Amino acid sequence: MATPLQKAQNDRDSMKGRILEAARRVFGLYGFHGATMRAICREVGIDISTLYYHWGEKDDLYQAVIIDATDCLGRWLTEVELAIKGKPLVRRMDIAIDMMCGFLADNPEISRLILQRYMSDTRHQISFDRRVPGFAADIARSMGLAEADGTVSTSTKTRILGMMMSIYSFMSGENMLRSMLNLDREAYLAEARDALKYMLIPAFCGFQPPVAGTIGDQRHEH
Amino acid sequence: MATPLQKAQNDRDSMKGRILEAARRVFGLYGFHGATMRAICREVGIDISTLYYHWGEKDDLYQAVIIDATDCLGRWLTEVELAIKGKPLVRRMDIAIDMMCGFLADNPEISRLILQRYMSDTRHQISFDRRVPGFAADIARSMGLAEADGTVSTSTKTRILGMMMSIYSFMSGENMLRSMLNLDREAYLAEARDALKYMLIPAFCGFQPPVAGTIGDQRHEH
DNA sequence: TATTTTCTCCATCAATCGATGGAATACTTT
DNA sequence: AAAGTATTCCATCGATTGATGGAGAAAATA
Numbered sequence: 001m002a003t004p005l006q007k008a009q010n011d012r013d014s015m016k017g018r019i020l021e022a023a024r025r026v027f028g029l030y031g032f033h034g035a036t037m038r039a040i041c042r043e044v045g046i047d048i049s050t051l052y053y054h055w056g057e058k059d060d061l062y063q064a065v066i067i068d069a070t071d072c073l074g075r076w077l078t079e080v081e082l083a084i085k086g087k088p089l090v091r092r093m094d095i096a097i098d099m100m101c102g103f104l105a106d107n108p109e110i111s112r113l114i115l116q117r118y119m120s121d122t123r124h125q126i127s128f129d130r131r132v133p134g135f136a137a138d139i140a141r142s143m144g145l146a147e148a149d150g151t152v153s154t155s156t157k158t159r160i161l162g163m164m165m166s167i168y169s170f171m172s173g174e175n176m177l178r179s180m181l182n183l184d185r186e187a188y189l190a191e192a193r194d195a196l197k198y199m200l201i202p203a204f205c206g207f208q209p210p211v212a213g214t215i216g217d218q219r220h221e222h
Numbered sequence: 223m224a225t226p227l228q229k230a231q232n233d234r235d236s237m238k239g240r241i242l243e244a245a246r247r248v249f250g251l252y253g254f255h256g257a258t259m260r261a262i263c264r265e266v267g268i269d270i271s272t273l274y275y276h277w278g279e280k281d282d283l284y285q286a287v288i289i290d291a292t293d294c295l296g297r298w299l300t301e302v303e304l305a306i307k308g309k310p311l312v313r314r315m316d317i318a319i320d321m322m323c324g325f326l327a328d329n330p331e332i333s334r335l336i337l338q339r340y341m342s343d344t345r346h347q348i349s350f351d352r353r354v355p356g357f358a359a360d361i362a363r364s365m366g367l368a369e370a371d372g373t374v375s376t377s378t379k380t381r382i383l384g385m386m387m388s389i390y391s392f393m394s395g396e397n398m399l400r401s402m403l404n405l406d407r408e409a410y411l412a413e414a415r416d417a418l419k420y421m422l423i424p425a426f427c428g429f430q431p432p433v434a435g436t437i438g439d440q441r442h443e444h
Numbered sequence: 445t446a447t448t449t450t451c452t453c454c455a456t457c458a459a460t461c462g463a464t465g466g467a468a469t470a471c472t473t474t
Numbered sequence: 475a476a477a478g479t480a481t482t483c484c485a486t487c488g489a490t491t492g493a494t495g496g497a498g499a500a501a502a503t504a
Contacts, residue, residue, distance in 0.1 A: 015481085029343055033256030037462065047483045049464080054481090058462065090431055112341050118395035119334050121251055133402050154403055158417040161399060165391035166384060166421070173340035177383060180355050181376055195380040199388070201431060202424035209312055209429055237451085259492065269453045271494080276451090280492065 010068070016054045018044050023055075024065045028109025031116050032062055066117065069110045070131055076103045077135055081142050092143065093201045097167070101193050104171035111168040118165070136160040143204060163200055170196060232290070238276045240266050245277075246287045250331025253338050254284055288339065291332045292353055298325045299357055303364045314365065315423045319389070323415050326393035333390040340387070358382040365426060385422055392418060 010017040022043040026035045037058055041051040055061040080099045084092040104111045137152040137160075145156050152160075170177070170192040178188045201207075232239040244265040248257045259280055263273040277283040302321045306314040326333045359374040359382075367378050392399070392414040400410045423429075 031253050031255060031338075031342065033253060034342075036460085038460085048462090049484085050482050052463065115337065115341055115391070115395075116253075118391070118398045119337055120253065120256075121397065129398070129402065154405070155413060155416060157403060158399075158413045159420055161402070162388060162392060162414075162417045162421055165395065166388050169337070169340070169387035169391055170384060173337075173387065175343065176340045176351070177380075180351065180383070181379060183376070191377060191380045192384075194377060195384045198381055198430075199384055199421060199425045202429050203421045205431060207424050207429040207431055208420075209423060209427060258490085260490085270492090271454085272452050274493065 015044075015046070015050070019046075019051055019054055019061075020064060020068055023061055024069060024109050024113070027062060027065050028112040028116075032120070037061075066113060069107075069113050072107065073110055073114075074131065074135060076100075077138065081138070084142065089144065090201060090205050093204060094197060097193060097196050097200065100167050101171065101189065101196070104167065105174075105189055108171060108174065111172040115165070115168045115172050132161075133157060136164070139164075145204075159204070163204065166199060167196060237266075237268070237272070241268075241273055241276055241283075242286060242290055245283055246291060246331050246335070249284060249287050250334040250338075254342070259283075288335060291329075291335050294329065295332055295336075296353065296357060298322075299360065303360065306364065311366065311427050312423060315426060316419060319415060319418050319422065322389050323393065323411065323418070326389065327396075327411055330393060330396065333394040337387070337390045337394050354383075355379060358386070361386075367426075381426070385426065388421065389418060 010020055012018070012021065019040065023035075023040045026040045026043060029035070030039070037051055038048055040061075041048045044051075051061075055064060076099075080096050083099060084095050087095065136157045137146075139160050140146050140152045140156050141150065145160075146152050174185070174188060174192075177192075178185070181188065181191065183191060232242055234240070234243065241262065245257075245262045248262045248265060251257070252261070259273060260270055262283075263270050266273075273283075277286060298321075302318050305321060306317050309317065358379045359368075361382050362368050362374045362378050363372065367382075368374050396407075396410060396414075399414075400407070403410065403413070405413060
């Protein structure tokens with residue numbers, strides 16, 4: 001059960017890691033209820049008992065997938081932070097959107113897993129969800145949207161979450177949106193990136209209308 | 223099978239309508255795979271055979287739910303168009319976001335159903351999905367984003383779809399996001415509306431940066 | 445009222461689901 | 475080689491799933 005020194009436990013090569021990888025794919029594609037343990041082990045090419053041997057029951061495997069995907073996303077976010085450090089704000093947004101789109105285009109299951117969790121009933125309450133608000137706060141800080149004392153207001157956090165969800169939506173909705181817009185994969189990714197920049201850069205770079213219509217505190221109209 | 227004059231077929235009062243309403247709720251809450259026929263008829267308080275008598279198999283019922291929800295959304299969109307007609311652009315966006323948020327807060331299953339379909343594998347290919355690009359084109363026209371000849375470019379359609387998905391994300395992710403942000407329902411809805419206006423109004427009202435970083439055609443940098 | 449049609453429920457089906465016990469194999473250690 | 479451990483597979487379990495046939499009740503039609 002508990003490996004003594006657990007060296008490279010979830011490697012891509014180890015059986016446990018291979019299962020986790022396949023599980024991420026299947027859960028991302030069909031959702032928690034649509035994904036079956038048999039479909040996962042069929043993907044790996046093993047018997048279902050082997051799956052149960054390495055990971056416990058379905059909920060445990062799902063939790064492991066979520067944690068793994070969140071880890072993966074978190075590592076990439078720090079890379080993005082590193083890449084945009086010191087650059088002017090508009091350029092930072094530009095790079096960040098490009099990097100996020102590229103990453104999620106390569107790992108479409110991640111955005112699907114996250115959005116599925118957002119939309120499903122909050123039953124699989126993983127405490128690790130506390131990390132997402134942390135991500136949002138980090139992003140806000142690296143965009144200069146934090147308060148003087150380093151804290152991040154609820155409004156700012158909400159806006160950052162909205163930004164992330166917009167990116168998730170475009171990347172996880174690729175199949176449906178592509179068939180709607182009649183675009184091949186490459187063209188769609190370009191269009192999605194452009195649309196995201198069109199939506200997000202003006203807002204988060206301060207190009208707000210002089211008297212915004214009921215934004216934040218300024219709720220009076222002219 | 224085929225009612226002779228089908229008067230008020232899917233009424234809220236008729237059994238067929240009551241089932242459809244419950245099905246929308248259950249499908250929206252648990253997704254296609256997570257929703258069971260028994261859970262739906264349990265919600266209505268009828269036997270499972272009665273459900274199968276009125277609606278055929280599960281896929282047919284699901285299709286009916288999607289079509290019904292899309293109808294409902296379409297009707298509301300025309301109401302929004304009517305409400306914003308003639309107003310200045312910023313005010314139009316303001317009203318439209320308020321109305322859409324209110325509508326989807328009252329019918330959270332609709333945004334969930336739509337987003338779930340966007341994210342799931344495109345198996346339940348309903349031809350009625352052609353209506354969504356139509357919605358997007360209508361919105362673009364009523365926002366003055368159409369070409370001179372009335373057509374709507376792919377880029378514009380993509381941006382409109384992005385706008386709609388942002389709203390869907392906030393409204394269908396209410397449970398998860400609320401627990402992340404520690405807000406009650408009312409406060410969350412207010413924050414979500416503000417965040418959406420913060421993100422969408424500058425972009426779609428033309429408050430773009432003077433030289434946008436690789437937006438649309440202007441792909442050269444200074 | 446008699447008859448036909450429409451509707452609802454009970455019982456049940458095969459298929460599939462998550463999950464387990466135990467035999468057989470592969471690998472490590474002695 | 476022998477003993478012990480770690481891993482994989484086969485067979486199977488009970489529960490739940492989508493789906494159906496047929497009996498009976500309710501309503502409409504004659």
